[in-house]
Amino acid sequence: MTSTDRAGDPRAEDEPGAAPQARTAGAPGPAVPGAAGSLAAAYTGADAADTEADAADAGAEAADSGADVADGATGPTGPRPRARRPLRTSGIVLVAITVAAAAGVAATGALGGESDGSASTAPTAPPNTTKVERTTLTATETVDGSLGYGDLSTLQAPAAPGTTGTDSGTDSGSGQSAPGGGPAPDDASQGAGIITWLPDDGTTIRRGETVYSVDDRAVPLLYGSTPFYRTLAPGTGGDDVEILEKNLSELGYTGFTVDQEYTTGTAGAVRDWQEDLGRAETGTVAPGDAVVAEGARRVAEVRTVPGAAPSGALLTWSDTERVVTVDLDVQYEDLVEKGTGAGIVLPDGTTAEGEVTAVGTPATPEEEAAASGGSGPAEDEEPTLPVEFTVRDQKKLGSYQAASVDVTLKAGTRENVLVVPVSALVARPGGGYAVEAAGPDGTEYLPVELGMFAAGKVEISGDGIEDGLSVGVPK
Structure with missing residues (x-):
């Protein structure tokens, strides 16, 4: 399996209200929650360097549209990319890119209002709206696996x-x-x-x-x-x-x-x-x-x-049953134990339900290289944990005898929370985020606290935030 490092424990990143990380002054884009941002970076499956480049491009487009970015604006600082291909974190959206896109709706300097956290009004209705909804968010980690008949x-x-x-x-x-x-x-x-x-x-x-x-x-x-x-x-x-x-x-x-x-x-x-x-x-x-x-x-x-x-x-x-094997980075070992469910995504895009049936002992890169007859590990490689998944309904695997597959693991769940699309977030001039609430008499920017990011949505809370509230999103 291949992966990139993420800031801190991946479960800690799901904590609501995580403190933002700051971008250097003058950089495009608003402040980004550090933990959730790093989870989001993993989801995109791209290097952190590519992420920042995308965010900068989006910010530049916002600037071209006439939106000024405050000198004190803050933005994302992603993890340094490693030599290995990134771990893909499904359903966790890159905040830097989204917020830069949100700048096209309302840039930091265009919010008006007060920097003390109070709500501010907007003169016109947003170009497009969506509803705040109450639901359950599930964050997932997607890792590389191999389908076959197990050890010979x-x-x-x-x-x-x-x-x-x-x-x-x-x-x-x-x-x-x-x-x-x-x-x-x-x-x-x-x-x-x-x-x-x-x-x-x-x-x-x-x-x-x-x-x-x-x-x-x-x-x-x-x-x-x-x-x-x-x-x-x-x-x-x-x-x-x-x-x-x-x-x-x-x-x-x-x-x-x-x-x-x-x-x-x-x-x-x-x-x-x-x-x-x-x-x-x-x-x-x-x-x-x-x-x-x-x-x-x-x-x-x-x-x-x-x-x-x-x-x-x-x-x-x-054995006669096909199984999926994964070499899991040990930093994610708390995501798997015997009986843990997982989604097995086949090359044709279909998904079969799998279950962890065996968790091995972590092997160092040196041990893996010795076992495979290789010349040695890369300097930044970490120990891996062999994990085996069984698919109970073998018919779901079709005619595949051996194939590379994606394995989706549950990384965290937040039940009964209020969520909006990540694109609904707007940067506030004093730091943090708001949503543009639309009502019969116009719109106002309501400050929000952020929780889990998953499946293109973000958990939010704050005064005036309720199920069914209309909020602005980009066209």
């Missing part, structure tokens, strides 16, 4: 019989095994036989289905957390026995109790299972007779070919 794991061929495990005992032990498969073999220990069948890339394999075949004998997938590391036979017991029995039961085999004891009933069910697989009906299960994984798997890449010996890496695979 490698399925290793099982070790040759007799090189690992025991024939009895109750300790199931997991050993040093490859994800979703049996123990990784030593160079001198390779499985026997010849590979006779392999799945295609992109194939989804579920419980009981064949992962690969050796000597025309199917090796099926079973669900569980412990790979088979020893021969299971009547008299053995442990977690691996329970995994076997759970799978046999789910596949429809009966005549045994699902527990941690391998009984003669279990052996009978195993023989039935082996018959259906076209294998010798031994009633016992050896390492390599089945692949054990947490659930259904999707083949990413087959790493061997039929006719080869079953040794080393056979294939890479992943």
Whole structure:
């Protein structure tokens, strides 16, 4: 994910009545709330330098229209742009640009009135009006994400019989095994036989289905957390026995109790299972007779070919559900926790609802570079936090298998507040802001305090500000 620094805690910027920051004397545009302004700058997705240039251009246009800017006017001071592409903050509007545009309606010097904060009257009605409305504002952060099938794991061929495990005992032990498969073999220990069948890339394999075949004998997938590391036979017991029995039961085999004891009933069910697989009906299960994984798997890449010996890496695979991953700047980590909702914006503009399902440990740029084999991080890069989002309704993702997406996170909410378009704000000669209230007898400028900026609107409060009040906005 890429981002720009923002002044202070992003949540603090949502506080109503945040103190304005001052621009140097003579600069175009009015004072800008510092915190909200920096949030707004993030929203535009542009560098702070571009922002100030835009504000200056807008101010120049206002000056051309005959509006004088007071010598003591203040304006925005955005954060210094970083080398990385800016974090986009959706719905938070750049105050500097908007207020400069508002200068076209009423420049600082054109307000008249008093600098002590009292309301002032305007001689004519504004060219266009809108209503103050009561609503809920939600500020959001938009970050870069990647849609895919999550992390890949490698399925290793099982070790040759007799090189690992025991024939009895109750300790199931997991050993040093490859994800979703049996123990990784030593160079001198390779499985026997010849590979006779392999799945295609992109194939989804579920419980009981064949992962690969050796000597025309199917090796099926079973669900569980412990790979088979020893021969299971009547008299053995442990977690691996329970995994076997759970799978046999789910596949429809009966005549045994699902527990941690391998009984003669279990052996009978195993023989039935082996018959259906076209294998010798031994009633016992050896390492390599089945692949054990947490659930259904999707083949990413087959790493061997039929006719080869079953040794080393056979294939890479992943979960079957598409997920979105984000490398989140750690300064925004309080925006995410397990269960947090998010909007996933796809390349075609449609949005799917996502949910945080995993939050990792922050990684430093040096660690990320080492993991990726890069030459090293940029000097101004900060640690990032790996975050995974799951989309419950996978149909919403359409046919996308891998894509760059936008992830929209909720940054703050203000309920039941009075708001106006940001363009309704007018700079006051003594500092601060007003709105041009329109009534039957003319208009007056009412001083306002500013709160949250979001979705092109701003929270306002002050004497005379009420739901339904007409206020001036630019044409």
